[in-house]
Amino acid sequence: MSVNRLPPYLAIPVALLAFWPVGARADAGDVERGRYLVEALTACDNCHTPRGADRYDYSKRFAGGAQTFSDKTYVVRGPNISPDQETGVGAWTDEELRDAIVDGVGRAGRLAPVMPSDSYKALTARDLNAIIAFLRSAAPVGAPLQAPQQRSGEWAPHPMPGAAAAFGEAWLADKDVRGLYVASLARCMSCHSEEIDGAPEYRNGLGAGGKIFRNAAGAVVASNITSHATNGVGAWSDEELKRAITQGLARGGSSLRPPMSTLSKAHFSKMSSEDLDALIAWMRRIPPKE
Ligand code: HEC
Ligand code: HEC
Structure with missing residues (x-):
């Protein structure tokens, strides 16, 4: 049936649909x-x-x-x-x-x-x-x-605890939930957790580090980023943490190595301050690990 043979009461909505902005779907x-x-x-x-x-x-x-x-x-x-x-x-x-x-x-x-x-x-x-x-x-x-x-x-799935299924949009208004969301999407813990048989051990090793990355910089070990005062980042200031995450710089100011430095410069440098603040607040609560 061609459009011009539609009864007049149907022709109007059809005409409107033709101009319906795609973004309104x-x-x-x-x-x-x-x-x-x-x-x-x-x-x-x-x-x-x-x-x-x-x-x-x-x-x-x-x-x-x-x-x-x-x-x-x-x-x-x-x-x-x-x-x-x-x-x-x-x-x-x-x-x-x-x-x-x-x-x-x-x-x-x-x-x-x-x-x-x-x-x-x-x-x-x-x-x-x-x-x-x-x-x-x-x-x-x-x-x-x-x-x-x-x-x-x-391969068995290994999502981070609390991040195994879709979040609700409204949950992200809660800073703690947003921090967990950012940490999951940015894969922080899949690199920074202990591994057993090639799989992250989130229950006891969340943020404890130890995973080894071999690249042009040599064998780079993922750091302990739990709240432990000496082995982790518990004693770091918020500014020092932000610098590590968004600029790829170690606490003393020297450059971190890939893959962290690459991700920092190409990606995490673009994080919104809201997401970065939520992430850091969330990291501070990771239980300390030796
Ligand atoms: C750490 C590396 C890595 C990241 C980050 C990554 N992917 Fe992938 N992705 C892969 C690899 C490797 C495969 C192929 C796996 C295989 O062949 O079994 C793949 C497969 C896919 C496929 C299937 C394509 C096909 O032809 O079968 C899609 C779609 C995809 N990725 C989308 C994405 C999107 C979107 C993102 C970001 C939200 C993303 N990936 C992030 C490594 C990655
Ligand atoms: C692909 C793996 C990978 C991802 C993803 C990743 N990191 Fe890293 N990160 C590393 C490695 C490896 C190092 C050690 C770099 C070095 O020693 O030069 C590191 C170093 C760090 C450091 C410096 C710690 C120290 O003691 O010097 C911090 C802080 C950090 N990462 C936080 C994060 C956060 C937060 C995220 C998520 C936004 C994240 N990382 C995502 C692998 C990763």
Whole structure:
């Protein structure tokens, strides 16, 4: 049936719909909120955007990461998540993207745990939609998945206690809850907690450090960031903590090493003061560990 044969009382709403702003759709994600989340907290670029000499190559944003991640059960690289129809996720539905981002399930089944879905489970429905809207707003870049890509494991989820399921939007008004939310999305504790058999031990080792990262800077050990006065950061001032998080500087002012310095400069430097204050208040309450 063509529009001009509709009865007059139907023709008006149809005409209105044609001009309905896309942003007014109930589930339409807020692109700027998505940009903030991705750039300041979730750091998707870290594994999904190629790098130039010392920074991300934004001309190929989300076209796939440079690093290869390997473990006993997988060898993977961050795939193309730009909106390219053929080689990216342009043809994926919002539902498929949600499954990948918070449940760690891709089109071909479970994703290797390098994709940190456990840290993103806390995303509010609004924030998850905002991230998807931001991904969709990026330029499509054609770049096929780079080999090697192998998975042969079953991986149990390890979300942080209290952050295993979507938060309600209204909860974020509470500073304590916001601090936990920021810590989860920014993956602070997945790097800074003790590990047993390759999995974070949040119950007794939250923030205790010890995990080793091997990169160009050598073997870098994640620091104890519990409230312990001497082994942790209990004696640090708020300003010293902020400087470490947003500028990648140690307490004495020397430069921290990657991956902390990279994340600080490229991402955490963009954290809003509200999120940063909430994060620090939350960190101060992590029980001290030797
Ligand atoms: C620490 C590295 C890392 C970060 C940070 C990261 N990812 Fe991933 N992601 C991966 C890896 C590696 C894979 C592929 C895993 C596999 O093949 O099993 C992946 C897979 C995906 C997939 C599935 C794509 C496909 O073709 O199968 C999507 C979608 C995705 N990530 C989106 C995101 C978004 C959005 C963010 C930020 C909110 C993000 N990722 C942050 C490493 C990361
Ligand atoms: C990808 C892993 C990773 C993530 C994510 C991460 N860190 Fe770090 N962080 C490290 C490593 C490794 C070091 C040690 C760097 C060094 O010794 O040069 C470090 C150092 C630090 C330090 C300095 C401590 C000291 O004693 O010098 C602080 C504070 C810190 N991180 C807080 C955080 C917070 C808060 C977050 C989340 C917003 C976070 N980190 C996210 C790996 C990480």
